[in-house]
Amino acid sequence: MADLMTYAGPAPADGPGTRTGGVPLVPAGFAWPECTECDGAMQFLAQVRLGGDLLSIFMCQNDPGLCDEWDATAGGNRAYLFGADATEPAAVPGEGETLLEEVSAVEVVPVDAPAYPQAAAEWSRRTGRPRSDVLGHLGGEPAWLQFDETPACASCERPMDFVMALEEGHDWHTKINFGGGRGYAFRCAPCRAAAFLWQR
Numbered sequence: 001m002a003d004l005m006t007y008a009g010p011a012p013a014d015g016p017g018t019r020t021g022g023v024p025l026v027p028a029g030f031a032w033p034e035c036t037e038c039d040g041a042m043q044f045l046a047q048v049r050l051g052g053d054l055l056s057i058f059m060c061q062n063d064p065g066l067c068d069e070w071d072a073t074a075g076g077n078r079a080y081l082f083g084a085d086a087t088e089p090a091a092v093p094g095e096g097e098t099l100l101e102e103v104s105a106v107e108v109v110p111v112d113a114p115a116y117p118q119a120a121a122e123w124s125r126r127t128g129r130p131r132s133d134v135l136g137h138l139g140g141e142p143a144w145l146q147f148d149e150t151p152a153c154a155s156c157e158r159p160m161d162f163v164m165a166l167e168e169g170h171d172w173h174t175k176i177n178f179g180g181g182r183g184y185a186f187r188c189a190p191c192r193a194a195a196f197l198w199q200r
């Protein structure tokens, strides 16, 4: 079984649910993340509702490919695990590549298949919709494009829990830039920590 995240049309830019693009909902006092490589403001990619928590993903796009933005720890991306107090749209910095050009709603569709790639293919076959309308999947096992890169929690050093795989998106004009690859998000709930990486 795989819980596919499928494209569900345009979404409000400040909606509380799982979406790609728009403006992230954040707790009071939140400071928009900056890339440690180029010092530019990062781009908000997606937020994922996990019960009362909200996992939020950012990545540098000021110098695509030059800021180690695929790496979980190099400082070219940033993931947060917010709590129920993440209710206000963040203040968006005036400079840098900060927002995606489209806000996409996500509908989670359980599909009975051995693994994510088969589930995505089965959903596409059954619905007649393009494979690119599958925006990723929630939970289960990550389908690695390369070797297993499950990050360790920076606080407790245990392997983090896989939360979501994220595809580039349904429209190549507005898609996220993973170099044609796929993103992977993780959390350590006890440490209130999150991490993100991508592979191709």
Ligand SMILES: [Zn+2]
Pocket (backbone or CB within 6 Å): 035, 036, 037, 038, 039, 040, 060, 061, 062, 063, 066, 067, 076
């Ligand atoms: Zn950068």
Ligand SMILES: [Zn+2]
Pocket (backbone or CB within 6 Å): 153, 154, 155, 156, 157, 158, 188, 190, 191, 193
């Ligand atoms: Zn931890």
